[in-house]
Amino acid sequence: MRFIETPGWGRPVKAGLCAFAIGATGFVALSPLTKIMASVPAPAFTSQSAASSSEPTEADTRVALGPGGRDIRLAGDLTEGVAARVAALLAANPNVERIHLTSDGGLVDEGQALGALVAERSLTTYVPDVCASACTLIFVRGRTRFLAAGGQLGFHAPYELGPGGQFEAVDPGAERAAYLAAGVTPDFVARTMSVAPEDIWIPDPAQLRAAGVVTEMVANDRFPDSTLDADPSLQGARVEILRNFPILSAADQAAVDEAAIWYRDGYLAGRTEAEAVEGLRQRASAAMRRQFRAADDTTIRALGLVVLTDLTAAETCDAVAAGDLITLDETLKRVRPGSAGLAALLARQAPEIRNREVRLGHRLVPSICTGLIKAVRRALTRTPHEAALALRSILLNDPPALFASAAHP
Structure with missing residues (x-):
């Protein structure tokens, strides 16, 4: 044969x-x-x-x-x-x-x-x-x-x-x-x-x-999505979501299940892969914003430190302006090889970030990002609880806050 x-x-x-x-x-x-x-x-x-x-x-x-x-x-x-x-x-x-x-x-x-x-x-x-x-x-x-x-x-x-x-x-x-x-x-x-x-x-x-x-x-916007061809079940959809967005392992699993239903239903309806990826990114970001909003003050302060000190200004500005914690997570993993990303903050497994002293030196940033950087910088100079309240408003609103006004004294 x-x-x-x-x-x-x-x-x-x-x-x-x-x-x-x-x-x-x-x-x-x-x-x-x-x-x-x-x-x-x-x-x-x-x-x-x-x-x-x-x-x-x-x-x-x-x-x-x-x-x-x-x-x-x-x-x-x-x-x-x-x-x-x-x-x-x-x-x-x-x-x-x-x-x-x-x-x-x-x-x-x-x-x-x-x-x-x-x-x-x-x-x-x-x-x-x-x-x-x-x-x-x-x-x-x-x-x-x-x-x-x-x-x-x-x-x-x-x-x-x-x-x-x-x-x-x-x-x-x-x-x-x-x-x-x-x-x-x-x-x-x-x-x-x-x-x-x-x-x-x-x-x-x-x-x-x-x-x-x-x-x-x-490109992936030409034909209906084929990602679930081998297994179009809800479990198959869930596996694909967690494989492509591993940070969701730290999220409320009900949110993952809801995303799996949306993904599988769209696949069966003929949604393109590009539409599916964009929709899943939005749902994943929303789920992570909810997860961080419910976190303790120390975790929120650690998130602010990540935004201010570990990511480049342009990447931070674009992602946070869109409320996109998925891009923030991906960028953190790229600039800090071996990092577990934002999920480590939620799991309390990033002491090098959570326990870091705030050292807010000045740096040159694109003018479009000035408001965001100033807002986060000002928040981190406050007491831990006040800093967390301000950072929740700046980074985790749905949709995100207007940073320019938040940056002023």
């Missing part, structure tokens, strides 16, 4: 995967489990013939109709029967125009069958995150082929599993012909077929465009 799969290459966080160059060929080998390996781990399929408890099953691959019946979402390995499931969904939904692909690869026969379906229906193909190995046999058959910014396509030669699960090279003629028939340039195809089965080549967007693999790179 022929495979083109990327064993062990799990779906990445949205930020992208880690790829590492090896040698002068420009190939890259990828493994999500370690940053030093030059090849991927052992294959997910351990046998050609007999299924085992560790072998992926049809149920592991999700095939579903997207919002409005305009697209199909495929998330998971190309196991036996996946093409038949997609064919049935297409037959029942004649208005489908596009297929979203998130897959590490799998059976060549399934990839080729799905590619034929895509070509027959003249579907657009779209990869929001990752499409590797046999999945690319589907992608290249699209009438128009879209890759999300930050998304990745991975290529290598097909193989069979021999005794003991060893990789065995096979004649790549059928796969070569499929890529060429899709209009991919011969030099790109040749390079693809030269990549060892245990390795993977991840071309950059310019290479993909030049070779005719990708029609257009698109």
